[in-house]
Structures are given as structure tokens and as C-alpha cells.
Amino acid sequence: MSGRTEHGLYEAFGKLVRQHRERLDGMTQEKLGQLVGLSRTSITNIERGRQHVSLHQLFAIAESLRVRPDALLPMVGVSDRESKVAKKLPPGTEREIAEWAEKLVEE
Amino acid sequence: MRKAKSAKLLRQQANEILKGLGVRRPPVPVEQIVEFLGARLRYSPFDGELAGMLIRDDKHTTIGVNSLHHNNRQRFTIAHECGHLLLHKGKDVHIDRSFRVNKRDERSSQAIDPEEIEANRFAAELLMPYDMIMGDLIEYEIDVEDEEELKDLADKYQVSVQALTHRITNLLKDHF
Numbered sequence: 301m302s303g304r305t306e307h308g309l310y311e312a313f314g315k316l317v318r319q320h321r322e323r324l325d326g327m328t329q330e331k332l333g334q335l336v337g338l339s340r341t342s343i344t345n346i347e348r349g350r351q352h353v354s355l356h357q358l359f360a361i362a363e364s365l366r367v368r369p370d371a372l373l374p375m376v377g378v379s380d381r382e383s384k385v386a387k388k389l390p391p392g393t394e395r396e397i398a399e400w401a402e403k404l405v406e407e
Numbered sequence: 408m409r410k411a412k413s414a415k416l417l418r419q420q421a422n423e424i425l426k427g428l429g430v431r432r433p434p435v436p437v438e439q440i441v442e443f444l445g446a447r448l449r450y451s452p453f454d455g456e457l458a459g460m461l462i463r464d465d466k467h468t469t470i471g472v473n474s475l476h477h478n479n480r481q482r483f484t485i486a487h488e489c490g491h492l493l494l495h496k497g498k499d500v501h502i503d504r505s506f507r508v509n510k511r512d513e514r515s516s517q518a519i520d521p522e523e524i525e526a527n528r529f530a531a532e533l534l535m536p537y538d539m540i541m542g543d544l545i546e547y548e549i550d551v552e553d554e555e556e557l558k559d560l561a562d563k564y565q566v567s568v569q570a571l572t573h574r575i576t577n578l579l580k581d582h583f
Binding site for chain 2: 384385388389390393396397400401403404405
């Protein structure tokens with residue numbers, strides 16, 4: 301796992317969960333918790349990156365939020381420092397080129 | 408879209424750098440020029456359509472080169488990025504996928520983008536400086552049709568035969 305700390309990864313995942321949840325009408329943390337069999341507090345913690353989900357929970361969350369599981373997965377290898385470079389790249393830049401650029405600047 | 412700057416204007420800028428570094432004969436030291444311009448040079452392999460890149464961030468200006476390319480091509484890429492560095496300050500990132508020295512790549516807009524034309528012209532002026540190349544053309548009476556002669560001259564400048572042919576063609580156009 302290059303360029304992203306474990307905590308950063310769960311935080312980014314949590315943010316995505318929250319964004320997708322808030323897009324749905326009436327999908328409170330409580331409601332999502334009920335759908336996936338977790339407490340409201342667990343959902344809060346997941347969204348803050350404090351609780352680590354298992355694979356089956358990822359699928360359950362995605363199903364409840366009506367998205368594909370990969371929509372909740374953060375892009376790997378993009379740390380905050382690197383994404384500064386990524387932001388400068390023109391939209392539509394191929395991922396391979398973006399990663400190449402990030403590696404160059406990182407050194 | 409604006410028109411690209413003329414080769415002569417770019418020639419002056421290239422010559423100033425060469426003068427500043429005291430370069431009198433080929434091959435032109437591109438790595439030294441990058442340093443002279445205050446940038447960092449990074450070589451990195453890329454398996455695909457990418458020649459090089461110029462990246463400006465708050466700390467550095469970095470020139471990245473695809474290290475899988477032939478040495479002559481890498482030199483051209485570096486010179487091309489130096490052109491962007493010097494001439495096009497407005498953009499933080501220049502990505503150069505695979506500019507052709509000779510033929511226009513119909514699929515890409517890079518061949519008609521004035522900034523790309525300028526960077527290519529600048530690279531030619533930098534790697535094959537006007538006075539040096541004219542001197543050689545006259546001294547050795549280079550026959551453009553003679554592949555071996557062209558190859559020898561290209562080796563002297565560490566450029567591809569393609570880049571050299573293109574350069575000579577353009578110089579002849581200026582003269583006649």
C-alpha cells in the first residue's frame with residue numbers, strides 16, 4: 301500500500317460511505333446501520349475511519365447505498381502530497397500517467 | 408489560436424543558454440542545461456505513449472523523461488521540456504505523450520498546438536544550434552540523400568536522423 305497510511309485509507313473509505321449515504325433521502329446513520337446489521341455508533345465510526353469494516357460489510361453497505369462496492373474504494377497510492385500534483389493534471393489524464401508524475405515529484 | 412513564435416526568436420533564446428554555459432561544440436549537454444535553468448531531471452520508465460513531462464510545484468520544477476526511450480529521443484524530450492519551461496510559464500504541467508519530430512501525428516492536437524510547435528522548434532535550436540549545424544553542412548558538404556552522412560552527423564549531435572533531417576529541411580526552407 302504505497303503512499304497512503306492505513307488510517308488514511310479508512311478515513312477516505314468513510315468519507316465515500318458518508319457521501320453516498322447522504323445522497324439518499326432519509327438514509328440516516330441509524331437506517332444504514334439497521335440495513336447492514338450494525339449500530340448507529342458503528343456507522344459513525346466507520347464514516348470517521350475509526351472502525352475497520354470487513355469485506356462482507358463492505359458489500360452490505362454498498363448494497364444498502366445502491367452503489368457498486370468499488371465505488372466506495374478510495375484510489376490507492378494517492379497521498380495528500382501527491383494529490384497536489386494530481387490536481388494540476390488536466391482532467392482526463394490517464395491514471396498511469398498521473399501515477400508516473402506523482403512518483404517523479406515524490407523523490 | 409495564436410501563432411507559434413518563429414524559429415529565429417527561439418534561436419536567440421537557445422543561443423543565450425548555450426552562450427551562458429559556454430557550449431561551443433556538439434553534443435549539447437542537455438542535463439547541464441536543465442540544471443542551468445534551475446530544474447530537476449528525473450528518469451523513469453513508462454511503458455506506453457509518454458515521452459516526458461514538465462511539472463511545476465511549490466518547491467521544484469521537475470522534468471521527467473521516459474527512460475525506456477532511445478537516448479537520442481530522451482535528449483530531444485529533455486530539450487522540448489526545457490522549451491516549455493522557458494516559454495510557457497502559465498501552465499504548471501505539460502504532458503508530452505509522443506510528439507513526432509518529423510511527421511505530424513494526426514490523432515493528436517499536439518502537432519498543431521502552438522506551444523508544442525514552439526517547444527519542438529526550441530528543442531531543434533538547442534540540440535542542433537544554428538551556427539554549428541550550418542558550419543557542418545557547409546564544411547562537410549552534406550548530401551541529404553546520403554543516409555550514411557546523415558547518420559554520422561546525427562551521431563555527432565546525438566540526435567535521431569529523423570530530427571536532423573527535419574532540421575536541415577527547415578534550414579533550407581529559410582534560405583531559399
